[in-house]
Amino acid sequence: MRHLLSLPMACTLAACALNTASITPTTPQWDRNFGAAARATLAQQVMHADAGRNGDPVAGMDGRSAHAAYERYQKASSEPAPQPSAFTIGVSGAK
Template identity: 45%
Template sequence: MNPHIVRRIAGVLAAACWLGACSSTPHWDARFGQSVRASLAAQVIHPGAARANAPVNGLDGKAAAAAHERYQRSAEAPAALAPLAVGAAK
């Protein structure tokens, strides 16, 4: 085969690959960062909460203290775990 033809075919293939790579990113670039913006928007419940005088929805003081106490006691004595038998057939 003629080396001139081989070089020309290789050049055409290289140019096609180079130009093909440029055309695949515009639809990715248009949505770049969209998932981060959606996650941030999902975290914002009430942007004007700092200016509002209304109380925050949640637990009252006694219920919050009791829940915190139960949580602290659960860490002191965790529940007993069942023995682990991996691969044992009965």
Template identity: 35%
Template sequence: MKTIQTLIRASLCAAASVTLGGCLTSTPHWDATFGSSVQQIKEMQTLNPNAGMNTDPVAGVDGVTASAIQKNYAKSFTAPPPPVNVFAVGLPGSN
């Protein structure tokens, strides 16, 4: 009889501890550090963190050339170049 009561008490204590363990929250730590890994990865991938503070214009491309480049870039999506036959590259008669 005493063994059954001991087993019942032990199982009740185990069930109570499992139930109370489910009420334990660990999210305050997770909430405090939420997004820090993404921020750290972005910082690691940034070559020059102060690039936005540079007010010196880009040298080497004038406005007319830049406009033509931008128009050609936009046109490449509306009329893509014809596909190249990769099997005929280097054969006589291929372009």
């Protein structure tokens, strides 16, 4: 008895699977433009797309000056800002 019921159910499920594979998408406009906004945003963020192919050196700081600027930046962000004394709050002349 189980075999008699399982055969029509299997055929029905197979027919449903074949039927849904042949249906065209109901949102062709959305599917065609899927991701277009993300691609446009990425393209707007790229200033010089061919910069990797440019063999000319970049004009700017020399290595010694760049390294010194980097060291100053690292030192400034690692040291905490000095806290004013609690007794000087509201006293004129404090910056």
